[in-house]
Amino acid sequence: ETGVTQSPTHLIKTRGQQVTLRCSSQSGHNTVSWYQQALGQGPQFIFQYYREEENGRGNFPPRFSGLQFPNYSSELNVNALELDDSALYLCASSFDTGELFFGEGSRLTVL
Amino acid sequence: GENVEQHPSTLSVQEGDSAVIKCTYSDSASNYFPWYKQELGKRPQLIIDIRSNVGEKKDQRIAVTLNKTAKHFSLHITETQPEDSAVYFCAAMDGGATNKLIFGTGTLLAVQP
Numbered sequence: 001e002t003g004v005t006q007s008p009t010h011l012i013k014t015r016g017q018q019v020t021l022r023c024s025s026q027s028g029h030n031t032v033s034w035y036q037q038a039l040g041q042g043p044q045f046i047f048q049y050y051r052e053e054e055n056g057r058g059n060f061p062p063r064f065s066g067l068q069f070p071n072y073s074s075e076l077n078v079n080a081l082e083l084d085d086s087a088l089y090l091c092a093s094s095f096d097t098g099e100l101f102f103g104e105g106s107r108l109t110v111l
Numbered sequence: 112g113e114n115v116e117q118h119p120s121t122l123s124v125q126e127g128d129s130a131v132i133k134c135t136y137s138d139s140a141s142n143y144f145p146w147y148k149q150e151l152g153k154r155p156q157l158i159i160d161i162r163s164n165v166g167e168k169k170d171q172r173i174a175v176t177l178n179k180t181a182k183h184f185s186l187h188i189t190e191t192q193p194e195d196s197a198v199y200f201c202a203a204m205d206g207g208a209t210n211k212l213i214f215g216t217g218t219l220l221a222v223q224p
Contacts, residue, residue: 042214
């Protein structure tokens with residue numbers, strides 16, 4: 001176990017809806033990253049938060065947003081869902097730029 | 112932008128044989144190269160990693176080699192077992208201020224008993 005937990009594990013939404021995915025980082029980890037993994041592909045970096053500030057972003061539109069809280073939890077929000085947003089969303093925590101510890105992921109299906 | 116290429120996409124071996132997966136990266140500032148094993152529906156699990164100041168690292172049946180000049184690194188699994196069957200991803204850490212990982216496209220390894 002990595003000490004990183006994500007919720008929900010599975011969810012189904014329809015196009016145009018909004019979704020919030022949650023992650024609880026390993027205690028003491030001040031950095032959290034979110035990745036999107038489409039079926040049959042490698043994880044793609046969405047963004048990273050360090051001490052509650054976004055400090056890096058991948059090639060994802062602004063409708064993907066996030067928050068990191070002082071209690072080692074974080075959120076990924078996706079607005080105006082599209083069919084292509086269907087994927088496994090992985091949260092990974094670390095201390096500074098050290099090893100990443102992945103959660104089990106949230107599998108999102110957009111119909 | 113940064114890119115990691117991984118080959119082969121699928122690999123089938125007989126139990127007991129060796130398996131080799133190769134990756135190349137584009138960002139010369141990358142200094143950390145982890146390998147992940149991902150079983151169906153599960154999270155990626157770190158199996159071995161190597162930093163740029165080391166050319167080779169071994170952990171029991173698994174080894175990784177790194178050639179910084181050529182910007183490629185490889186995973187070697189010896190004496191493969193059916194439980195080694197999974198998708199393997201290589202990754203390179205971004206050379207900037209974050210620990211962003213650029214992943215390869217994955218290799219589906221099937222170990223035939």
